[in-house]
Amino acid sequence: MTRNELTLKCIIGLALIIAFxxxxxxxxxxxxxxxxxxxQQGKANRLQLxxxxxxxxxxVDLPNAPNADxxxxxxxxxxxxxxxxxxxKLIIEYQVSPTAQGTLxxxxxxxxxxxxxxxxxxxxxxxxxxxxxxxxxxxxxxxKSELSAIEDSIYEGEIFTLRYVLGVRQDYQNRLNDxxxxxxxxxxxxxxGFESHRSTNFKYxxxx
Numbered sequence: 016m017t018r019n020e021l022t023l024k025c026i027i028g029l030a031l032i033i034a035f036x037x038x039x040x041x042x043x044x045x046x047x048x049x050x051x052x053x054x055q056q057g058k059a060n061r062l063q064l065x066x067x068x069x070x071x072x073x074x075v076d077l078p079n080a081p082n083a084d085x086x087x088x089x090x091x092x093x094x095x096x097x098x099x100x101x102x103x104k105l106i107i108e109y110q111v112s113p114t115a116q117g118t119l120x121x122x123x124x125x126x127x128x129x130x131x132x133x134x135x136x137x138x139x140x141x142x143x144x145x146x147x148x149x150x151x152x153x154x155x156x157x158x159k160s161e162l163s164a165i166e167d168s169i170y171e172g173e174i175f176t177l178r179y180v181l182g183v184r185q186d187y188q189n190r191l192n193d194x195x196x197x198x199x200x201x202x203x204x205x206x207x208g209f210e211s212h213r214s215t216n217f218k219y220x221x222x223x
Contacts, residue, residue, distance in 0.1 A: 043068040043130045047121065047138040054119060055145040059110045061088075064135070066105040069128040075107060078124040082115040082142075113142045158183050162199075177206075 044067050054060040064075065070092075077085055089108040094101055113119055123137040160181045169175050179199075199206075 043128065043133060045069070045126055045128070045133050045135045047135070050136065050138040052140055053143050054111060054113050054140045056113045056116050056142050058145040059112055062109050062111050062138075064107045064109065066107075066128065068102055068104075069130040069133065070103070070105045071107075072127040072129055075126055076124075077109075078122045080119060080121045082113060082117070083119050084112045084114065086110040086112075113140075116142045116144065118142070 044065075046065055046067075048063045048065050086109065087107060088110045090106065091108075092103070092105045094103050096102070119140045119142050121138040124135050125132050126135055158181065160179070162177060162179045165176045165178055
């Protein structure tokens, strides 16, 4: 092998490596972040769908994932420089509320982008019982509620008062302002609505 032939092969090999590296840098992909781990049942968990080097063409139709509700809550975009190339990223954020414990699988699916149709890999999560913030405590360990009639006996057609009480542990009383009014839609009963009162000393009834 002559020196010229060796030099030519080295140049061709180097050109192939550079071309392959450029293809990786400019590659398009769509994926979930995170794509595994744990989510909490009955709680608003956040998942992001990342579009790298591309953007969706129209709306994104998610596949059916049993026992989970998805709500789109936002979108953001950014640009990064990788090996002197500009890489565009678009992120769609979803609020995911699992309705049952167990394993939640978001199946893989195809999405139309400005760079053609791309495959989104499946994502898999274990669903656990919800806790309050980062405390690791269950809601029933911190909150307690009661809906009861003030009168011991009620007659047909009588106007009576219902009392809804929501209590929290003493070391969590500053969280009361973050709690929204209860949503109650009784059937066959006409109500005036809830009136808010706050007390630091209240005893729940004992029910046998």
